[in-house]
Amino acid sequence: xxxxxxxxxxxxxxxxxxxxxxxxxxxxxxxxxxxxxxxxxxxxxxxxxxxxxxxxxxxxxxxxxxxxxxxxxxxxxxxxxxxxxxxxxxxxxxxxxxxxxxxxxxxxxxxxxxxxxxxxxxxxxxxxxxxxxxxxxxxxxxxxxxxxxxxxxxxxxxxxxxxxxxxxxxxxxxxxxxxxxxxxxxxxxxxxxxxxxxxxxxxxxxxxxxxxxxxxxxxxxxxxxxxxxxxxxxxxxxxxxxxxxxxxxxxxxxxxxxxxxxxxxxxxxxxxxxxxxxxxxxxxxxxxxxxxxxxxxxxxxxxxxxxxxxxxxxxxxxxxxxxxxxxxxxxxxxxxxxxxxxxxxxxxxxxxxxxxxxxxxxxxxxxxxxxxxxxxxxxxxxxxxxxxxxxxxxxxxxxxxxxxxxxxxxxxxxxxxxxxxxxxxxxxxxxxxxxxxxxxxxxxxxxxxxxxxxxxxxxxxxxxxxxxxxxxxxxxxxxxxxxxxxxxxxxxxxxxxxxxxxxxxxxxxxxxxxxxxxxxxxxxxxxxxxxxxxxxxxxxxxxxxxxxxxxxxxxxxxxxxxxxxxxxxxxxxxxxxxxxxxxxxxxxxxxxxxxxxxxxxxxxxxxxxxxxxxxxxxxxxxxxxxxxxxxxxxxxxxxxxxxxxxxxxxxxxxxxxxxxxxxxxxxxxxxxxxxxxxxxxxxxxxxxxxxxxxxxxxxxxxxxxxxxxxxxxxxxxxxxxxxxxxxxxxxxxxxxxxxxxxxxxxxxxxxxxxxxxxxxxxxxxxxxxxxxxxxxxxxxxxxxxxxxxxxxxxxxxxxxxxxxxxxxxxxxxxxxxxxxxxxxxxxxxxxxxxxxxxxxxxxxxxxxxxxxxxxxxx
Numbered sequence: 111x112x113x114x115x116x117x118x119x120x121x122x123x124x125x126x127x128x129x130x131x132x133x134x135x136x137x138x139x140x141x142x143x144x145x146x147x148x149x150x151x152x153x154x155x156x157x158x159x160x161x162x163x164x165x166x167x168x169x170x171x172x173x174x175x176x177x178x179x180x181x182x183x184x185x186x187x188x189x190x191x192x193x194x195x196x197x198x199x200x201x202x203x204x205x206x207x208x209x210x211x212x213x214x215x216x217x218x219x220x221x222x223x224x225x226x227x228x229x230x231x232x233x234x235x236x237x238x239x240x241x242x243x244x245x246x247x248x249x250x251x252x253x254x255x256x257x258x259x260x261x262x263x264x265x266x267x268x269x270x271x272x273x274x275x276x277x278x279x280x281x282x283x284x285x286x287x288x289x290x291x292x293x294x295x296x297x298x299x300x301x302x303x304x305x306x307x308x309x310x311x312x313x314x315x316x317x318x319x320x321x322x323x324x325x326x327x328x329x330x331x332x333x334x335x336x337x338x339x340x341x342x343x344x345x346x347x348x349x350x351x352x353x354x355x356x357x358x359x360x361x362x363x364x365x366x367x368x369x370x371x372x373x374x375x376x377x378x379x380x381x382x383x384x385x386x387x388x389x390x391x392x393x394x395x396x397x398x399x400x401x402x403x404x405x406x407x408x409x410x411x412x413x414x415x416x417x418x419x420x421x422x423x424x425x426x427x428x429x430x431x432x433x434x435x436x437x438x439x440x441x442x443x444x445x446x447x448x449x450x451x452x453x454x455x456x457x458x459x460x461x462x463x464x465x466x467x468x469x470x471x472x473x474x475x476x477x478x479x480x481x482x483x484x485x486x487x488x489x490x491x492x493x494x495x496x497x498x499x500x501x502x503x504x505x506x507x508x509x510x511x512x513x514x515x516x517x518x519x520x521x522x523x524x525x526x527x528x529x530x531x532x533x534x535x536x537x538x539x540x541x542x543x544x545x546x547x548x549x550x551x552x553x554x555x556x557x558x559x560x561x562x563x564x565x566x567x568x569x570x571x572x573x574x575x576x577x578x579x580x581x582x583x584x585x586x587x588x589x590x591x592x593x594x595x596x597x598x599x600x601x602x603x604x605x606x607x608x609x610x611x612x613x614x615x616x617x618x619x620x621x622x623x624x625x626x627x628x629x630x631x632x633x634x635x636x637x638x639x640x641x642x643x644x645x646x647x648x649x650x651x652x653x654x655x656x657x658x659x660x661x662x663x664x665x666x667x668x669x670x671x672x673x674x675x676x677x678x679x680x681x682x683x684x685x686x687x688x689x690x691x692x693x694x695x696x697x698x699x700x701x702x703x704x705x706x707x708x709x710x711x712x713x714x715x716x717x718x719x720x721x722x723x724x725x726x727x728x729x730x731x732x733x734x735x736x737x738x739x740x741x742x743x744x745x746x747x748x749x750x751x752x753x754x755x756x757x758x759x760x761x762x763x764x765x766x767x768x769x770x771x772x773x774x775x776x777x778x779x780x781x782x783x784x785x786x787x788x789x790x791x792x793x794x795x796x797x798x799x800x801x802x803x804x805x806x807x808x809x810x811x812x813x814x815x816x817x818x819x820x821x822x823x824x825x826x827x828x829x830x831x832x833x834x835x836x837x838x839x840x841x842x843x844x845x846x847x848x849x850x851x852x853x854x855x856x857x858x859x860x861x862x863x864x865x866x867x868x869x870x871x872x873x874x875x876x877x878x879x880x881x882x883x884x885x886x887x888x889x890x891x892x893x894x895x896x897x898x899x900x901x902x903x904x905x906x907x908x909x910x911x912x913x914x915x916x917x918x919x920x921x922x923x924x925x926x927x928x929x930x931x932x933x934x935x936x937x938x939x940x941x942x943x944x945x946x947x948x949x950x951x952x953x954x955x956x957x958x959x960x961x962x963x964x965x966x967x968x
Contacts, residue, residue, distance in 0.1 A: 146523035147172045148506055149516070150478040154550075157541040162526065162568070163518040166536030166548055172516050172525040173477035173506030178205045179218055179490075180474065180507050181240070182498045184438070184461070187472045189507055190497075192240030196230075198223035205501025206271070207259040208490040211289070214238030216492065216499050217267060219256030232256045233269060235289075246292050251275030253305075258319075260309040262329070265289045266297075268316055270306030284309075284318055284327075299327040299334040310346040310355070312367065317355060319343030324357050324365070337365060338372060347387035347394070349416060356394055356416075358384025362403075378404040378419040386435040388442070390464065392416045395442055397432025411444065411451070413464075426452045426467040433502070434491045440464055445488030445502065457509075458488040459500060477506030515548065515555070517568070527571045530556040540589045540596075542618070544568050545576065547596060549586040562586060563598065565621070580621035581606055590639035592666055595624055599634035599646055613637070613646060613664075626669045628654040630662075640690045640717075642666045645674075647685025647697060660685050661697060661704075661720075676705040676713075676720040686734035689744075693717050696744060698734040711735070712746075714768075725771050730754045738789040742768050745776070747787040763787060 151169030158164070165172075177195030182188065196218060197203055205220035216236045225234050225242040233256050235246035250256075253272035260268045267287045269276075276285050276294050283306045286297040304321015311317075316327045323339035324346075341360030348355055354373065355365040362384050364373035382400030389395070394416050396403060404414040404421030410428040412421050430448030437443075442462045444451065451460045452469035461470035478486045490501030510525050514532040518525055536550040546566045548555065555564045556575030563586060565578035584602025591597070596618040605614045606622070611629035616622060630650035638645050644664045646653070653662040654671045660683050663674035678685060680702025688697045695717045697704065704713045705722030711734045714725040729735070730753030735746040745765045746752055752760035755773045765776035 146175075147518055147525050148175050148477070149512075150505075150509070152535075154535065154537045155539040155548075157539040157546065158520065159541060159568075161520050162528070163520050164539055164541065164546055164568075165516050165518065166539045166550065167514060168535035169516075170511065170513050171477060171509040172512045172518070173475070173509035174524070176477075176504075176506050178203045178220065178222060178504060179208070179499065179501045181216075182472070182474060182500060184443075184472060184493065184496050184498045187474060189474065190240060194225040194234075194236060194240060194242050196220070196222050196225055196234070196501075203505075204487075204489065204503040206255070206257045206489050208492040208499040208501045209259045209261050209267075210492055210494040210499075211235060212261065215243070217259050217261065218490075218499075218501060219259050219269065219271065220490075220501060221255045232271070232273075246289075248276050248287070248294070249278075251278070255305070257305055257307045258309045260311050260316075261289070262311055266295065266329075268309050268311070270309050270318065270320075272305040283320065297329075297332045299325070299332045301325060301334065304342060307342075307344045307359075308346050308357075310348065312348060312352070312355070317346055317357075319346055319357060319359065338363060344383070344385050345387040345398075347389045349389055350391055354416070356387050356389065358387055358396065358398070360384075362396065376417070376419045378414045378421070383431075385431065385433045386445075388435045388437045389416060390437050393422065393464075395435055395437070395464075397435050397444065397446065399431040410446065410448065411462075424464070424467055426462045426469070431487075433487060433489045436491045436493050436498075437464075438493060441470060443491055443493065443498065445491050445500065447487040458486045458502065458504060474500070474507040475509040476502075476504045477509040478504060514550070514552065515566075528568065528574075529572055530566050530574055531572075532556075538586065538589060540591060541568075542591050545578075545618075547589055547591075549582070549589065549598065549600075551585070562602075563621075565618075576619075578619060578621040579606075580616045580623070584612075587633070587635055588637040590637050590644070591618060592639040592644075594618055595626070595666075597626075597637060597639055597644055597666070599630075599637040599648075601633040612648075612650070613644075615666075626666070628664045628669050628671060635685060636688045638688060638690050639666060643672065643690075643717075645688055645690055645695060645717075647688045647699070649684045659683070660699070660701070661688070663717075663720075674718065674720045676715055676722070677703075679703045687736040689737045689739055690717055691739055694723070696737055696739070698737060698746075700734055725768070727766055727771055727773075728754070728756045731760075736786050738787045739768075740789045743774060743776075744768055745787050745789065 149165065149167060149169035150171050151167060153165050153167040153169070155166040156163065175195065177197045179193065179196045181190040181193045196205055198221065202221045205218050205222065207219040209217050211217055215238050218236060219233050221232060222230065224230055228242050230242060232250050232254050233248055235243035237243050250273040252274035255273065256269055256271040258270035262268070265288065267289050268284070269287060270284045273281065273283065275281055279294055281298055282300045284299055284301055286295040288295050299318070301318055301320050302322050306318050306320045308319030309316065314329045316329050318325045318327055321342045323341060324337040324343045326335045326337055327333065343357050343359040345359065346355060346357045353367055355367060357363055357365065360383060362378050362380050364376040366373055380396065380398060380400035380403040382398055384396060384398040386397035387394060392415060393413050396412050396414060397410065399410065401407065401409050403412045404419055406421035408421055408425060410430060410432045411426050413424040414421050428446065428448040428451040430446060432444055432446035432448070434445040435442055440463060442464050444460050444462055446458060449455065449457055452462055452467055454469040456469065456473055458476045459474055461472045463470065476486055476488070486504050488500055488502035492499040512525060512529060514534065514536045515530050516525055517528040532550065532552040532555040534551040534553065536548050536552065538549045540547040544567060546568050548566060549563045553559065553561055556566050557573035558575035560575055560579065561581035563580045563582050565576040567574045567576055582602050583604040585600050586598045586602065587600035589596060589598045594617060595615045597615045599613040601612060602610065604610055605616065608623055610627060612634050613628055613630060615624040615626040617624065630648070631652040632648060632650040634646045634648035634650065636647045642665055644666050646664065647661045649660065651657065651659055653664065656671045658671065658675060660678035661676050663672040664670070665672060678699065678701045681700055683699065683701040685697055685699040688695060693716070695715045697715065698712050700711065702708060702710060705715045705720055707722040709722060709726065710729060711731060712727055712729045714723045715721065716723065731748045732750055732753065733748045735748035735752060738745045743765050745763065747763035751762055752764050754760055755764055755766060756771065758773045760773070765774045766772065767774055
């Protein structure tokens with residue numbers, strides 16, 4: 111069985127979480143690593159090998175996640191990776207404003223909820239090291255959106271936006287904060303009608319641009335004076351001499367500061383909204399949503415004369431709205447919602463020459479928030495000492511083009527060079543050795559014409575469609591492989607030009623059609639092949655001209671319809687998902703009766719007779735869940751949550767122990783949901799519609815991987831390291847069982863730590879373990895039950911881990927273990943994993959002295 115949305119042709123957004131198995135009552139760590147790159151569109155299917163994670167869906171690029179802000183070196187274009195990730199729930203995350211704090215840090219304002227793992231509501235200070243300032247924290251009332259920031263020389267930070275209170279004190283869209291004491295001041299103008307979107311400081315006056323127009327507030331008394339209330343204001347700029355204020359929004363006007371009068375003769379008359387202004391000498395640069403200004407056709411960006419208002423010949427011709435501008439000597443840094451400017455592809459951010467409108471090389475390749483495919487907007491720019499702060503509505507930078515199908519490195523999370531490039535969405539994947547089967551709406555993939563179904567060689571990076579050809583007239587929904595055949599089912603009428611009604615089988619190598627042809631009268635949502643039986647579920651009532659109500663079993667070798675007949679009924683019945691294992695079949699759907707018993711949306715059946723067993727989990731979800739299984743644990747998720755199981759609330763995904771029918775302690779996050787759940791290797795994956803909240807490290811616009819799993823014996827294994835940071839120090843690959851330098855497999859350490867765990871003398875500490883480097887695939891091959899544990903109440907970590915292929919790989923030998931307590935202090939091996947990590951690791955003493963380090967330590 112493979113994993114995909116069975117009868118959902120498109121999803122508005124996708125939450126894909128890799129959640130590592132927790133075993134039969136172990137609580138998962140809710141804090142995933144963030145290294146996995148993210149797509150800019152829906153993910154429908156995932157498959158995983160030891161070294162790669164394959165994604166199929168409706169996306170066009172993949173990028174490392176940055177959150178809604180990034181810090182660039184404008185000379186090199188390099189991103190500062192230390193910047194805290196600004197993030198929030200899937201609809202809301204955007205940075206609207208950025209300003210330097212004057213000390214190497216930054217103030218950021220917008221609509222967001224976290225900075226890295228710390229709650230941060232709409233306004234944060236970022237320290238020079240990129241981390242959140244924990245002493246600068248304010249809560250907002252109302253819409254809780256900050257749209258404008260300005261920092262005075264006195265250290266007062268003026269804040270504008272959509273809010274009605276700060277820290278419980280009434281504030282009408284604008285406020286002032288003393289950054290010396292990090293306290294809200296008493297300054298509180300009452301700006302009428304609409305959010306404050308722009309703030310400009312001039313002497314003792316604070317100019318405020320709002321939905322109600324332009325206002326001037328006294329910096330000391332907060333007395334407010336309206337200047338122009340004829341149109342909303344979103345941008346302001348002072349003339350080079352500081353005598354004229356240019357302001358724009360619904361219109362574009364000028365205000366003489368000396369006469370305190372509007373300049374009635376200056377009227378460039380843009381035909382759309384103005385969002386950004388900056389002035390250089392006698393030129394006012396204007397960005398916005400207009401297509402004509404100053405008497406000329408100008409798309410979104412123009413230069414107009416500061417005295418006459420006429421447009422110059424300068425014309426970069428952006429293809430989308432401009433939201434912010436920064437003048438940098440002879441260039442203009444431009445942010446907005448464009449995809450190209452000056453004839454060059456630039457998504458959201460560009461640097462344009464102010465003389466000839468040529469475009470400079472800087473290109474961070476920004477990445478759309480995934481739930482809004484193709485939409486991207488840079489709204490905030492701030493430049494200090496060659497460091498450019500960029501804020502807006504985006505989720506990543508350094509995007510790499512990948513159309514509808516991609517592969518990530520399973521260790522680092524980065525996109526690989528594997529690029530089949532499909533011309534339309536990929537809805538399902540099935541990995542079989544070096545072949546990845548894919549189906550979807552595509553007509554070309556892997557460099558070849560392939561209609562709806564294809565096989566791809568995972569060892570080739572491009573032109574990797576194999577000779578497999580099976581053209582489908584319609585759409586497959588599910589696939590399964592058995593023997594020499596690939597079985598698939600869905601809603602289709604023919605394969606390779608021959609009639610096939612919703613189910614078919616083809617040669618797995620060539621794609622030639624098999625004579626196997628049971629046929630159904632309606633669509634099939636789910637298929638699984640077990641031994642010589644093909645189980646199918648959907649909305650059908652006939653299979654091979656025999657009555658079978660929504661669920662059936664067909665012999666794989668002959669196509670004969672088997673006696674298996676649970677007779678699904680009640681309401682508007684259909685089968686959503688099915689899973690077969692150990693003589694049982696678990697099914698979900700919109701049914702009330704199945705296998706002779708009353709069951710709501712979930713049932714366990716005998717895989718031969720079709721009779722329902724006594725297991726009844728009391729599921730109350732509004733929509734039928736999907737299923738995955740490992741060992742005796744069954745995992746479930748459903749769009750909108752599971753409701754409850756056996757009376758236990760399950761707002762997101764959940765799991766049940768099949769031996770008892772009771773829910774386990776598996777709770778990924780309070781409201782993590784999906785339309786699909788899959789177990790691939792040591793990972794549980796959730797993907798499909800849904801959003802997660804109340805989980806600070808959960809960023810639902812992209813993928814997560816959690817870092818804790820038990821092996822089959824229940825011993826905890828950690829494999830969520832900061833892999834990239836130490837990747838260069840990995841030793842050469844080891845052969846099976848060849849652990850230490852003398853070629854012998856040393857199990858003493860493993861037995862030692864297994865004993866410690868079984869005696870309750872150690873507990874798992876995944877947060878600390880995440881700093882510890884492990885090569886997961888090598889560990890699985892060579893190390894068996896390696897463990898990472900901590901002595902209760904201490905900072906000493908213990909590792910039963912022998913993978914020292916060369917000298918000095920992980921650190922230095924020490925003759926004592928000052929951090930180890932009790933029985934751990936005597937005759938142990940002690941070394942430091944990384945000089946940047948002040949944690950000690952200790953090896954249990956081995957029974958026979960032998961060189962376990964390449965340098966001969968014993």
